[in-house]
Amino acid sequence: MVALGSGVAVSLGAVVRFLVPSVFYEPPQTFKIGNPADFPFGPPTFLADEKIFVFRDREKGFAVASAVCTHLGCTVGYFQSDQRFHCPCHGSVFAANGAVQHGPAPKALNWFEVTMTRDGQLRVDKDKVVPSNYRLMV
Amino acid sequence: MNLIREIWQSIVRRDPLSTDKGKSELVFLNVWLHIHPAKVKKENLRFRYTFYLGFITFFLFMILVTTGIALMCYYRPFPPQAYQDMKDLQFVVFMGPFLRSMHRWAAHAMVVCVFLHMCRVFYSGSYKKPRQFNWVIGVLLLLLTLGLSFTGYLLPWDQLAYWAITVGTNIGSYAPLVGGQVRELLLGGHTVGEAALIRFYVLHVAVLPSLMILLTVVHFWRIRKDGGLSRPTWRLKPSRPEALVTIGAPPETAPLKTVPASKDKTYGLMEVVTGKPIFETITPEEEEDAVFSYPYAFFREAIALMVTVTGIMAISLFFHAPLEALANPAKTPNPAKAPWYFLGLQELVSHSALLGGVVAPALMVLALLAIPYFDRNPSRRPSDRKWAIWLFTIFVVVNLVLIVIGTFFRGPGWAFVPPWVHVVAGAE
Numbered sequence: 001m002v003a004l005g006s007g008v009a010v011s012l013g014a015v016v017r018f019l020v021p022s023v024f025y026e027p028p029q030t031f032k033i034g035n036p037a038d039f040p041f042g043p044p045t046f047l048a049d050e051k052i053f054v055f056r057d058r059e060k061g062f063a064v065a066s067a068v069c070t071h072l073g074c075t076v077g078y079f080q081s082d083q084r085f086h087c088p089c090h091g092s093v094f095a096a097n098g099a100v101q102h103g104p105a106p107k108a109l110n111w112f113e114v115t116m117t118r119d120g121q122l123r124v125d126k127d128k129v130v131p132s133n134y135r136l137m138v
Numbered sequence: 139m140n141l142i143r144e145i146w147q148s149i150v151r152r153d154p155l156s157t158d159k160g161k162s163e164l165v166f167l168n169v170w171l172h173i174h175p176a177k178v179k180k181e182n183l184r185f186r187y188t189f190y191l192g193f194i195t196f197f198l199f200m201i202l203v204t205t206g207i208a209l210m211c212y213y214r215p216f217p218p219q220a221y222q223d224m225k226d227l228q229f230v231v232f233m234g235p236f237l238r239s240m241h242r243w244a245a246h247a248m249v250v251c252v253f254l255h256m257c258r259v260f261y262s263g264s265y266k267k268p269r270q271f272n273w274v275i276g277v278l279l280l281l282l283t284l285g286l287s288f289t290g291y292l293l294p295w296d297q298l299a300y301w302a303i304t305v306g307t308n309i310g311s312y313a314p315l316v317g318g319q320v321r322e323l324l325l326g327g328h329t330v331g332e333a334a335l336i337r338f339y340v341l342h343v344a345v346l347p348s349l350m351i352l353l354t355v356v357h358f359w360r361i362r363k364d365g366g367l368s369r370p371t372w373r374l375k376p377s378r379p380e381a382l383v384t385i386g387a388p389p390e391t392a393p394l395k396t397v398p399a400s401k402d403k404t405y406g407l408m409e410v411v412t413g414k415p416i417f418e419t420i421t422p423e424e425e426e427d428a429v430f431s432y433p434y435a436f437f438r439e440a441i442a443l444m445v446t447v448t449g450i451m452a453i454s455l456f457f458h459a460p461l462e463a464l465a466n467p468a469k470t471p472n473p474a475k476a477p478w479y480f481l482g483l484q485e486l487v488s489h490s491a492l493l494g495g496v497v498a499p500a501l502m503v504l505a506l507l508a509i510p511y512f513d514r515n516p517s518r519r520p521s522d523r524k525w526a527i528w529l530f531t532i533f534v535v536v537n538l539v540l541i542v543i544g545t546f547f548r549g550p551g552w553a554f555v556p557p558w559v560h561v562v563a564g565a566e
Contacts (some may be wrong), residue, residue, distance in 0.1 A: 008158075016323070019323050020322070020323065021333060024327050025327075025331075025333070026327050026329065026331060027409055028329060046468075048467075048468030048469070049467075049468065051468065053465065054522065065213065071308075072305045072309060072487065072495075073304045073308040073490055074301065074304065074305065074470040074474060075470045077466070087470075088471070088472035088473060088474055088551060089301075089305060089473070089552065090484075090487065090488040090552045091551040091552040091553060093487070103491060104487070104490060104491060106491065106492075130219060133271065134315065
């Protein structure tokens with residue numbers, strides 16, 4: 001009985017392991033987004049493929065916010081008119097620093113680490129979530 | 139001529155259908171037909187007892203399998219090609235739009251019919267002993283129907299598909315402990331992409347239909363074993379107790395040879411060996427009311443089949459399945475709505491993802507599964523079941539109201555917008 005039970009358990013484990021891909025053919029979490037000069041001051045630049053907003057402030061420097069709503073993963077939009085993020089799916093609203101102001105979203109938008117590489121380009125690492133006051137001064 | 143007759147006889151191996159023996163043999167010598175009894179109670183076939191909803195649901199499933207296999211010939215489950223193949227089905231493939239529309243409308247109709255069938259079974263008290271577990275199988279079949287609809291939804295790889303699946307799988311990730319892992323397993327990755335499409339395809343064309351067929355067979359088998367279609371027994375005239383004829387084997391203490399027999403009823407070996415498979419006792423008057431399945435039951439089933447198929451065909455001629463723009467992960471349509479049967483869920487989710495998306499649906503499913511074991515009232519007469527009927531009606535109405543709100547009263551940003559107020563599309 002024990003042998004049979006453990007055999008079944010091992011087989012089930014193998015099935016689950018089989019279904020977890022060993023290689024993810026997905027865009028990398030760390031990527032370069034270009035030179036600092038590519039980004040204007042003022043309203044953030046939306047990078048559609050990476051789903052991020054790149055903020056550039058004259059005094060404070062660069063910051064990168066996630067465009068993925070923390071509720072159910074829809075892509076939020078940034079509106080210059082009220083300087084807030086709005087989610088089209090269920091009406092969540094986030095302040096300019098990412099904090100939830102309205103709607104069903106359970107937590108603030110993520111901010112990602114942005115650094116500079118040797119060749120002078122900006123690099124974003126989506127695996128490294130940073131506080132909303134994180135800035136890269138260029 | 140003799141050879142032809144001999145070949146035909148070797149295939150059917152029964153007496154001519156003009157004889158009673160032939161009519162019985164047609165049913166029980168045929169592997170497909172013998173899920174029917176050779177004779178049925180004529181009363182059970184009345185349309186207003188069941189509205190044939192179970193039959194219709196099964197026929198819709200048959201349409202879905204047939205059109206689904208046809209569509210598979212022109213579909214490649216990889217991101218850009220999947221959408222191009224949809225366009226081909228829309229504009230290039232002979233009868234492509236018609237087949238795709240049939241598949242779409244039959245799927246929607248199946249969700250409706252499964253739900254109505256569940257209501258019919260509840261209101262007639264047909265889930266009561268000995269059919270409790272068949273109700274449970276029915277609930278699982280309802281979940282499989284929704285699962286098939288959900289997985290089918292991603293396949294066109296248009297905006298609607300992409301965002302419905304993004305939202306849907308994110309709802310799942312709110313499930314405690316395993317939520318995130320289940321989502322990753324389902325998507326084969328962290329976002330809805332190539333891996334997710336192939337996995338949903340495998341689920342949609344292989345895994346879920348197989349489970350559906352297995353459970354459907356059990357569902358039908360148990361109906362047969364439990365005495366056939368469930369009729370409103372409370373409407374039957376009370377019978378004189380001394381005239382009861384028990385179908386099936388006598389109590390274990392009695393010798394087998396005392397099995398009661400009537401002159402025109404054949405007793406199968408199964409009924410003798412398994413004790414008492416049929417729970418209803420029938421009166422001699424009802425025994426006379428029984429008719430041969432051929433042609434009475436088969437004729438009615440054939441009518442239901444033809445009405446279902448022609449109905450879906452007619453709808454598909456005039457209304458084509460929609461197809462939105464190619465999936466664009468960067469731009470969420472506003473409002474992003476799930477298919478109508480999930481809009482009740484989406485309405486709940488817009489208030490709270492954990493409570494509305496996980497807790498409430500889980501409780502609903504558990505409540506449905508528990509109904510036959512929780513409801514100890516043996517009576518099937520509606521006037522004895524006021525509480526049960528009230529509770530179930532509230533359940534049905536709440537679900538319908540949520541769907542109506544989600545469908546007609548939600549505008550951009552999921553704001554409450556009545557359908558008679560015109561919102562300019564794209565207005566921010």
